[in-house]
Amino acid sequence: MSEEVPLSAPEITEEDILAVTAAMRSGRLSIGPYQEAFEREVATLTDRLEGVACSSGTAGLHMLLLAMGVGPGDEVITTPFSFIASSNCILYVGAKPVFVDIESKSLNMDPSQIEAKITPKTKAILAVETFGNPEHMETYRRIADKYEIRLIEDCCEGLGGSWRGRPIGGFGHAGVFGFYPNKQITTGEGGMIVTDDERLASVCRSLRNQGRATDGGGGLKNWMRFERLGYNYRMSELQAALGLSQVRRLEQVVERRQAVARRYMERFLDNHDVILPTVSQETVMSWFVFVLRLSDQYTAEERDRIIEGMHRHEVGAAPYFPCIHLQPVYREMFGYKEGDFPIAERVCQRTIAVPFYTTLTAKDQDFAAATFDLMLSRENIRRT
Numbered sequence: 001m002s003e004e005v006p007l008s009a010p011e012i013t014e015e016d017i018l019a020v021t022a023a024m025r026s027g028r029l030s031i032g033p034y035q036e037a038f039e040r041e042v043a044t045l046t047d048r049l050e051g052v053a054c055s056s057g058t059a060g061l062h063m064l065l066l067a068m069g070v071g072p073g074d075e076v077i078t079t080p081f082s083f084i085a086s087s088n089c090i091l092y093v094g095a096k097p098v099f100v101d102i103e104s105k106s107l108n109m110d111p112s113q114i115e116a117k118i119t120p121k122t123k124a125i126l127a128v129e130t131f132g133n134p135e136h137m138e139t140y141r142r143i144a145d146k147y148e149i150r151l152i153e154d155c156c157e158g159l160g161g162s163w164r165g166r167p168i169g170g171f172g173h174a175g176v177f178g179f180y181p182n183k184q185i186t187t188g189e190g191g192m193i194v195t196d197d198e199r200l201a202s203v204c205r206s207l208r209n210q211g212r213a214t215d216g217g218g219g220l221k222n223w224m225r226f227e228r229l230g231y232n233y234r235m236s237e238l239q240a241a242l243g244l245s246q247v248r249r250l251e252q253v254v255e256r257r258q259a260v261a262r263r264y265m266e267r268f269l270d271n272h273d274v275i276l277p278t279v280s281q282e283t284v285m286s287w288f289v290f291v292l293r294l295s296d297q298y299t300a301e302e303r304d305r306i307i308e309g310m311h312r313h314e315v316g317a318a319p320y321f322p323c324i325h326l327q328p329v330y331r332e333m334f335g336y337k338e339g340d341f342p343i344a345e346r347v348c349q350r351t352i353a354v355p356f357y358t359t360l361t362a363k364d365q366d367f368a369a370a371t372f373d374l375m376l377s378r379e380n381i382r383r384t
């Protein structure tokens, strides 16, 4: 579906194209210097010792759970309000996602509800920085350390943000970034694990490459020796070259995304029908998406009609995110029903992601905002 003002759009510069072309000309298309340089760049940016590039954010999360020894019979505490991958990866390893409802400002897991969900089976907390918001990460880490379990930071949506000066990706025992085209930077498809734990990084490097033996430092000791069941979760040199080119202008990208977010904030400040994203004083957001929430008097059906109306006017919009526990696959597996996580449900029925990307012009943004206003006013007219 191509729209006049799309929901998201990657920024690909001439420099990016030259970087990918150079990688193609190098003759080395996988496992090479671009990957290493990209890993070093992201690790440095997030104050981490290790970066492990991989084929997607989902692959990174899957490998981390495996490398941490999470498996059948184990429980992992996580959020029901996220993109489904953050929970699916727990199912991949045969463990059970144990959902904790969210708090309604940051939209992250409510820290006060976590300890009650910890059992002897709990192996990890998989915390998502929802829409890139790092609020409560430090508290989750404190809880994880108290119970001697791992904190996995699903920071797929947060590259370039920080909390009290600490970069996103630096709170968990390990974190995972995602580089799908709607993210702050993209490699087309791709992801990266960041951690200070060298052993964990080494196991993940082996897992991404069919379980091949590594020399501990990440190099491959023996090409045809397979120490564990591994996968092909590698990132190609073309992707790494694009990622490297993109990440080098991250600061600029973040500034531009902040400017776009600010324009939306100003535009909707006096609109009492919408709830704007809440960002604490301590947080620097790099803005993955811009999500408006309709106030509680609106129903999910009204929200859906507003989204459809925006599509009719060639403006991107999406319900980010539907609750994970209410998806058919989770209902069938675990018997979840409406009412199980009331705050997440109240939020997810009323969210609308509106066009948001680094290169969004003020003119297109105005058009998107005006279209939203028009669709909202139609719902109000229907009511009266």
Ligand SMILES: Cc1ncc(COP(=O)(O)O)c(C=O)c1O
Pocket: 055, 056, 057, 058, 059, 082, 083, 085, 086, 128, 154, 156, 157, 178, 179, 180, 190, 191
């Ligand atoms: C919170 C979260 N976790 C995991 C993922 C999965 O990343 P990928 O699409 O790269 O597999 C995403 C992707 O959008 C995400 O937003």
